[in-house]
Amino acid sequence: MVQPTLQIHGTIISTYSRIVQTVAEEAGIGWGITATPAGSEENRRRHPFCKVPTVEIDGLNLYESVAICQYIDNAHNGGALQPDDHAARAEMDRWISVANNYLFPVAEHGLLMPRLAHRFLKTPLRSDVIEAALPEIAEHLGIVCQRVEEAPYFAGAEFSLADIFLYCILRPVQMTSEGDNLIGQLLPLRHWLNKIGKRPSLIATRWETEGGP
Ligand SMILES: N[C@@H](CCC(=O)N[C@@H](CS)C(=O)NCC(=O)O)C(=O)O
Numbered sequence: 001m002v003q004p005t006l007q008i009h010g011t012i013i014s015t016y017s018r019i020v021q022t023v024a025e026e027a028g029i030g031w032g033i034t035a036t037p038a039g040s041e042e043n044r045r046r047h048p049f050c051k052v053p054t055v056e057i058d059g060l061n062l063y064e065s066v067a068i069c070q071y072i073d074n075a076h077n078g079g080a081l082q083p084d085d086h087a088a089r090a091e092m093d094r095w096i097s098v099a100n101n102y103l104f105p106v107a108e109h110g111l112l113m114p115r116l117a118h119r120f121l122k123t124p125l126r127s128d129v130i131e132a133a134l135p136e137i138a139e140h141l142g143i144v145c146q147r148v149e150e151a152p153y154f155a156g157a158e159f160s161l162a163d164i165f166l167y168c169i170l171r172p173v174q175m176t177s178e179g180d181n182l183i184g185q186l187l188p189l190r191h192w193l194n195k196i197g198k199r200p201s202l203i204a205t206r207w208e209t210e211g212g213p
């Protein structure tokens with residue numbers, strides 16, 4: 001069997017695995033994923049900080065999703081997901097940083113992990129953790145919503161890596177009742193999510209739990 005260009009090692013249902021998969025889809029390269037939990041021996045060998053995903057591509061072993069996505073886009077997609085204009089590139093970098101440093105940690109630990117633990121591990125729902133995180137999540141969503149009111153995409157006029165990071169981080173939030181309620185009050189953001197979610201790359205990387213046609 002022909003090996004795909006990109007081999008991903010990571011959790012199958014994972015925000016950052018999906019980000020990398022989506023960039024591969026945009027670049028039109030084949031990808032495969034080997035289930036590798038964060039913190040497993042295999043993961044430790046590939047990522048000294050024990051995060052997923054890690055990848056093999058073109059004889060390279062890469063970790064950290066920004067480095068992985070930029071490599072795929074530069075080496076296999078002519079950099080089409082990164083604006084040439086310096087100001088637009090700064091916007092893209094800014095929103096990727098915002099997504100990784102502010103949106104993801106609070107949403108992951110304050111909402112998604114408590115919901116997943118309750119659903120799959122059948123542990124009691126930590127409503128206290130969720131309640132404590134919701135004001136900050138709401139504030140973050142409001143800031144992100146302002147950006148989509150200003151411009152069609154996070155970098156400005158063109159779709160970029162920033163939209164992929166933001167979509168893959170915000171969509172799981174929207175899949176919770178609390179997140180859906182918050183995003184339902186932010187119509188421009190809800191419309192932006194609907195629009196971006198129709199891209200073939202994001203349809204191709206949908207989770208089974210996400211539903212849709
Ligand atoms: N900075 C990392 C973040 C990746 C990340 O946080 N991945 C999550 C899964 S979506 C993870 O490894 N979680 C396990 C953990 O934090 O122990 C990147 O950009 O690749």
